[in-house]
Amino acid sequence: MAQAPKHLKIGVFLAGTGHHVASWRHPHAQTNGSMNLAYFQQLAKTAERGKLDMLFLADSLSISPDSHPNVLARFEPFTLLTALAAVTSKIGLAATASTTYSEPFHIARQFASLDHLSNGRAAWNVVTSSIESTALNFSGEKHPEHSLRYQRAEEFVEVVKGLWDSWEDDALIRHQESGVFFDPAKLHELQHHGEFFSVRGPLNVARPPQGHPVIIQAGSSEPGQHLAARTAEVIFTAQNNLPDAQAFYQSVKTKVVSYGRSPDEVSIMPGIFPILGDTEEAAEAKFQELQELILPSVGLKILSSYLGGFDLTPYPLDGPLPDIDIPETNAVKSRFELVLNLARREKLTIRQLYQYIAGSRGHHIFVGTPAQLASKMEEWVLQGGCDGFNLMPPLLPEGLDVFVDQVVPLLQQHGLFRTEYEGNTLREHLGLQRPANRYMSQQNVSI
Amino acid sequence: MAQAPKHLKIGVFLAGTGHHVASWRHPHAQTNGSMNLAYFQQLAKTAERGKLDMLFLADSLSISPDSHPNVLARFEPFTLLTALAAVTSKIGLAATASTTYSEPFHIARQFASLDHLSNGRAAWNVVTSSIESTALNFSGEKHPEHSLRYQRAEEFVEVVKGLWDSWEDDALIRHQESGVFFDPAKLHELQHHGEFFSVRGPLNVARPPQGHPVIIQAGSSEPGQHLAARTAEVIFTAQNNLPDAQAFYQSVKTKVVSYGRSPDEVSIMPGIFPILGDTEEAAEAKFQELQELILPSVGLKILSSYLGGFDLTPYPLDGPLPDIDIPETNAVKSRFELVLNLARREKLTIRQLYQYIAGSRGHHIFVGTPAQLASKMEEWVLQGGCDGFNLMPPLLPEGLDVFVDQVVPLLQQHGLFRTEYEGNTLREHLGLQRPANRYMSQQNVSI
Numbered sequence: 001m002a003q004a005p006k007h008l009k010i011g012v013f014l015a016g017t018g019h020h021v022a023s024w025r026h027p028h029a030q031t032n033g034s035m036n037l038a039y040f041q042q043l044a045k046t047a048e049r050g051k052l053d054m055l056f057l058a059d060s061l062s063i064s065p066d067s068h069p070n071v072l073a074r075f076e077p078f079t080l081l082t083a084l085a086a087v088t089s090k091i092g093l094a095a096t097a098s099t100t101y102s103e104p105f106h107i108a109r110q111f112a113s114l115d116h117l118s119n120g121r122a123a124w125n126v127v128t129s130s131i132e133s134t135a136l137n138f139s140g141e142k143h144p145e146h147s148l149r150y151q152r153a154e155e156f157v158e159v160v161k162g163l164w165d166s167w168e169d170d171a172l173i174r175h176q177e178s179g180v181f182f183d184p185a186k187l188h189e190l191q192h193h194g195e196f197f198s199v200r201g202p203l204n205v206a207r208p209p210q211g212h213p214v215i216i217q218a219g220s221s222e223p224g225q226h227l228a229a230r231t232a233e234v235i236f237t238a239q240n241n242l243p244d245a246q247a248f249y250q251s252v253k254t255k256v257v258s259y260g261r262s263p264d265e266v267s268i269m270p271g272i273f274p275i276l277g278d279t280e281e282a283a284e285a286k287f288q289e290l291q292e293l294i295l296p297s298v299g300l301k302i303l304s305s306y307l308g309g310f311d312l313t314p315y316p317l318d319g320p321l322p323d324i325d326i327p328e329t330n331a332v333k334s335r336f337e338l339v340l341n342l343a344r345r346e347k348l349t350i351r352q353l354y355q356y357i358a359g360s361r362g363h364h365i366f367v368g369t370p371a372q373l374a375s376k377m378e379e380w381v382l383q384g385g386c387d388g389f390n391l392m393p394p395l396l397p398e399g400l401d402v403f404v405d406q407v408v409p410l411l412q413q414h415g416l417f418r419t420e421y422e423g424n425t426l427r428e429h430l431g432l433q434r435p436a437n438r439y440m441s442q443q444n445v446s447i
Numbered sequence: 448m449a450q451a452p453k454h455l456k457i458g459v460f461l462a463g464t465g466h467h468v469a470s471w472r473h474p475h476a477q478t479n480g481s482m483n484l485a486y487f488q489q490l491a492k493t494a495e496r497g498k499l500d501m502l503f504l505a506d507s508l509s510i511s512p513d514s515h516p517n518v519l520a521r522f523e524p525f526t527l528l529t530a531l532a533a534v535t536s537k538i539g540l541a542a543t544a545s546t547t548y549s550e551p552f553h554i555a556r557q558f559a560s561l562d563h564l565s566n567g568r569a570a571w572n573v574v575t576s577s578i579e580s581t582a583l584n585f586s587g588e589k590h591p592e593h594s595l596r597y598q599r600a601e602e603f604v605e606v607v608k609g610l611w612d613s614w615e616d617d618a619l620i621r622h623q624e625s626g627v628f629f630d631p632a633k634l635h636e637l638q639h640h641g642e643f644f645s646v647r648g649p650l651n652v653a654r655p656p657q658g659h660p661v662i663i664q665a666g667s668s669e670p671g672q673h674l675a676a677r678t679a680e681v682i683f684t685a686q687n688n689l690p691d692a693q694a695f696y697q698s699v700k701t702k703v704v705s706y707g708r709s710p711d712e713v714s715i716m717p718g719i720f721p722i723l724g725d726t727e728e729a730a731e732a733k734f735q736e737l738q739e740l741i742l743p744s745v746g747l748k749i750l751s752s753y754l755g756g757f758d759l760t761p762y763p764l765d766g767p768l769p770d771i772d773i774p775e776t777n778a779v780k781s782r783f784e785l786v787l788n789l790a791r792r793e794k795l796t797i798r799q800l801y802q803y804i805a806g807s808r809g810h811h812i813f814v815g816t817p818a819q820l821a822s823k824m825e826e827w828v829l830q831g832g833c834d835g836f837n838l839m840p841p842l843l844p845e846g847l848d849v850f851v852d853q854v855v856p857l858l859q860q861h862g863l864f865r866t867e868y869e870g871n872t873l874r875e876h877l878g879l880q881r882p883a884n885r886y887m888s889q890q891n892v893s894i
Contacts (some may be wrong), residue, residue, distance in 0.1 A: 008806075024621065024623070024628065025623045025626060026623075027623070029623075031623060032621060032622040033565060035619075035653050037563070037564055049518065060651065061552065061651075062647075062651070063649060063651045064632060065631055067651075069621075069628040069629075070653065071617075072628070072629065072651065073614060073619060073629075073651060073652055074558035074651060074652065075560045075563065075564065075652070076461075076556045076557050076559075076652065078525060078526055078529075078557070079525055079526065079529045079557060079560040079561050079564055080560065080564070082525075082526045082529040082530050082533075083529050083530075083532070083533055083564050084527075085530070086530055086533035087533070101552075102553065103548065103549075103585055103586075105508065105548075105584045105585060106549065108555075109523045110523050110525070110526060112523075113522045113523035113526040113527065114526050116482060116484070116514075116522065117484055118529070119528050132558055133647070135649055136645070136646075136647035137552045137646055138550055138552060138646075139643075139644050139645045139646065139647065166522060172479070172482075172519075172520060174471065174478040174479060174516075174696065175476070176471070176472045176473075176476075176478060177473060178740040179744075179745075181471065181516040181519070182516075182520075184512055187512060196586075196587045197586050198583070199583075199584055199586065200509075200580070200583035200584055201584065202510060204507065204508075204509070204518065204519065204520060204521060205482075205520055205521065205522070205523065206482050206508045206520040220480040254650075283574065295626040297626075298626075339515070365699075370479070
């Protein structure tokens with residue numbers, strides 16, 4: 001019997017006016033998108049009409065005047081996702097929340113509450129705060145260094161999962177006649193005493209409908225990959241070509257298995273930045289239209305950040321990159337070399353170079369027709385490059401509309417994507433088991 | 448010209464099955480109310496149908512097996528209020544959030560986001576965490592003592608208000624042609640460096656529609672009254688009779704004036720626990736019905752907590768209170784004496800005593816008809832006892848339904864309550880000014 005073809009997982013990363021750095025200047029952009037609830041509601045409904053697995057919100061805890069317009073002023077993720085839960089009924093709702101400047105009790109509670117309010121659609125993108133200035137908003141003298149942030153993150157996730165198990169699924173009896181509201185044997189204190197946290201519990205929210213909201217991570221560094229392989233159920237990653245994607249896929253799935261998990265327990269979803277047109281030429285023209293909206297001041301600032309802060313303002317935009325020495329000790333040396341080599345190899349002007357770099361900020365750009373994109377997605381999934389994609393439409397709402405109206409039907413025709421949601425929870429969409437309560441399992445073992 | 452009669456402010460304190468300790472055992476209770484979104488949505492719609500100023504959610508950050516069923520497992524307030532914002536359009540949405548175990552940046556952001564998502568309906572009930580065991584959920588060795596918690600609270604509120612002013616109201620220009628997204632002169636770092644917090648800012652949310660969400664406090668202690676008089680716009684309090692209420696009202700309004708504020712900038716809203724029936728007898732019977740649902744084990748535990756932990760289980764429920772020595776050093780000595788004197792004066796049995804104490808947990812009980820309640824509310828407001836009330840229906844949803852259907856129309860007929868919302872924001876309902884941005888005022892001064 002032929003095996004059913006593998007279904008793609010598709011998420012959409014919602015970001016204000018879209019993921020292109022100049023999207024807000026496009027005539028079709030909703031310029032106040034980042035703070036416009038009706039607009040986000042419309043995006044969420046479109047994504048659900050396309051039967052997408054989930055929508056995703058990034059987050060940050062500090063800004064500077066140079067921050068991208070999408071992040072300068074925006075809604076807080078838990079409140080926005082709850083508002084989007086109210087106008088949808090199936091699509092998963094994923095929020096980024098940092099483990100560096102919050103407490104496990106608060107985060108456990110917010111995701112548990114969101115999972116209840118959305119009937120089992122919450123997911124947590126676990127991150128550490130990598131921007132040093134964030135410490136300045138949290139009374140911190142000094143930002144914790146990378147490996148310490150990861151250790152803290154790992155313990156944080158363990159505490160949160162433990163708190164989600166505070167109440168067994170059938171602990172709340174609410175028996176009026178006897179006056180027994182809950183079964184005390186099914187309410188558990190966590191009594192966690194670790195290196196970073198001491199948390200007694202129990203959590204004051206019933207066990208989430210999904211048992212545990214879905215855990216997402218985006219660690220591409222070696223400690224990040226290990227953390228993800230041990231604890232994540234979805235992995236976001238940036239992969240620019242199929243061989244690299246295959247290598248990453250193989251590396252992570254091998255690590256997943258080495259931690260005693262099934263490879264199917266983790267979906268790997270690279271970001272994709274699709275620019276679609278009815279013809280390749282139309283798509284290319286659309287891309288150029290966006291690229292030309294990048295203000296030189298913005299483009300130069302981003303390019304300069306790739307070149308160790310080298311000041312490019314004195315040089316003509318349409319001339320070549322000047323000679324720049326690569327400092328031996330620079331922390332971003334490999335990225336530095338990559339940019340210099342690219343400029344020389346392709347003989348790019350400064351303007352061309354910043355357009356190339358600033359447009360997608362390193363994400364996988366796809367320029368072509370809906371049919372070409374559907375084929376590419378199929379190729380990547382069938383050839384072991386990924387389990388699905390995290391869409392990063394350069395311009396919203398139009399990039400999502402076109403994807404849902406023109407790419408999804410093709411994927412459905414090829415048998416690669418659902419035509420209707422099979423279940424109600426995000427775990428069901430992703431084919432993930434609902435985790436058993438840790439305390440219940442202990443009881444079963446002891447019987 | 449005759450002055451328009453003063454309008455009452457009315458909030459409703461939503462709590463699971465209702466505020467009576469045994470409400471969940473009543474046949475009309477929604478036993479899973481604390482975790483039932485549809486139920487809360489219905490309550491919110493009823494309150495809005497009654498043109499109430501706001502609905503209010505309490506909060507706590509720790510539970511024990513002895514906690515009240517309403518608080519054992521419930522939604523987190525920010526997510527629940529956002530879900531209620533989605534099904535209402537006028538009523539204010541007030542959440543309790545503690546200053547003891549959170550960070551000003553997170554709290555500023557959550558309320559700002561809620562205020563945007565609800566179009567200007569958010570209010571923050573500022574509390575300090577008084578339960579010592581809460582520290583055990585937040586890696587805290589020792590709970591901070593009372594005066595330190597208040598100092599921290601005061602600085603916390605100042606930081607939050609400062610963060611809300613990060614963006615001036617017209618800072619976000621979003622001018623596509625010029626590429627100017629915001630006016631840099633209207634984005635401000637807070638640069639707060641205080642005793643408890645260092646917070647640079649700016650906040651990554653646009654200025655809230657209300658400028659600042661409304662600030663609520665419930666401090667009845669002397670430092671609490673001062674803090675409230677300096678910073679609060681609504682004060683919740685427990686007052687059991689008109690003379691006490693008048694004294695409190697006078698004391699707080701005097702303090703408000705002493706801090707250079709107008710007395711109208713603060714609404715004082717005592718809690719009221721109304722048990723309503725078509726006749727006094729019917730109301731009394733309803734009260735008895737609830738009182739008799741108090742389990743002896745629950746009633747004894749609560750009564751015992753008023754008597755320094757004295758174990759009453761060996762004594763017959765329908766007999767008198769045994770002789771108990773009042774320890775000289777007991778911290779709750781005055782409450783202790785009050786209970787003993789009550790028992791002796793009224794010759795109450797142990798059962799009668801715990802019913803008296805446990806039923807409303809010290810709140811102002813009103814038992815009578817809707818017309819009697821309307822008269823009482825009118826009397827308190829017109830005689831300087833309060834500006835309005837925070838309703839604490841003993842049993843939900845029925846206590847709120849009866850209030851909205853039978854008491855509100857009487858207040859409206861007496862010209863004491865609105866027949867339609869005059870404005871859209873909570874500040875408008877409460878007659879409060881929208882605060883000017885602190886940075887804008889500075890500019891005005893310097894011109």
